Amino acid sequence: MGDLNQIKKEYEETTQKLGDPELISSPEKLEELSKKYRTLKKTIEKLEEIDEIKKVISENEEIVRAREDSDLVTLAEQELTGLFSKKESLEKELKEISSDEKNGEKALNGPAIIEIRGGTGGDEAALFAAELFRMYTKYAQKNGWKTNVLSLHSSDLDGIKEVIFEINDKNAFSKLQFESGVHRIQRIPETEKSGRIHTSTVTVAVLPKPTQTQMILNPQDLKIDTFRSSGPGGQLVNKRESAVRITHLPTGIVVASQQARTQAENREYALSVIRAKLLAAKIEEENAKISKTRKTQIGTGERSEKIRTYNFPQDRITDHRIKKNWHHIEKIIDGNIEEIIEELEKQNNQ
Secondary structure, eight states: OOOHHHHHHHHHHHHHHHTOGGGGGOHHHHHHHHHHHHHHHHHHHHHHHHHHHHHHHHHHHHHHHHOOOHHHHHHHHHHHHHHHHHHHHHHHHHHHHHHHHHHSOOOOOSOEEEEEEEOTTTHHHHHHHHHHHHHHHHHHHHTTOEEEEEEEEEOGGGOEEEEEEEEESTTHHHHHGGGOEEEEEEEOOTTOSSOOOEEEEEEEEEEEOOOTTTSOOOGGGEEEEEEOOOSSSHHHHHHTTOEEEEEETTTTEEEEEOSSSSHHHHHHHHHHHHHHHHHHHHHHHHHHHHOGGGOOTTOOOOTTSEEEEEETTTTEEEETTTTEEEEOHHHHHTTOOHHHHHHHHHHHHO
């Protein structure tokens, strides 16, 4: 990461810049400097801890070499084992901080916006979309995370054509980011009389939810339409034009929301999704510029990428990216996806 004195100097300069009153009128610059400030602060703290441990290690090694007091030597040798382990752990943490700053794709930690859409397979795909929605929301509940549905389009037979929802927790995106892609299901539908196995697909997109300062929207770039909600909520929701459709003109992104009772809430929901989509596109563009070497076997998370198959007849879930299988599908679909998420995180870190 560099010389500690040089980093401290840069930290002091950044702190002074953050004190500039004019920064209030430049949210993007403020966010950029704030990130730099946090990174430098963490780096200094880790380097100072490592330096302190190195001093203690040096003192203990001197005691061991001197061999003047056997009890003291034994104590020093025992302490050295823990010190070396702590030093290695701190150096790993420092490397992660340095790597995040260098490659510009800091592991985004924060709330997530998730889109689930039924793909090929008609009613069966819609039913599978509903099951995945239930799986992620139950996983969120198990972790004590709050969920909020922004947009929902149901189908017949209790299926879901499309659902967009947010999970509001600081760890939501980092935990669920590798769920993006095509999920495939193989099973015999209840309506299938001949016992034939059907294959259906659902696309999942996991987006980081940005703050308003991270992704500023120009009002002139937005076309906002209102219409009557067709969803549940009683006569009040259906009589008033509470639903909102927002088009981001430069990109053509269109988001509609009608879940909330008020137009203001639906407007904010739709804006949240647009910000998330724009940030995701920006991150994808930046990552593509960095280098191909940063791509791991986990993949790019594109919608077209088939990532996982849920084979019900064989009670097996296969993640094609890491070529690993799990059993007990019903238990996993019930929100118990910890093992899969942990394995994907492990593989990505490697």
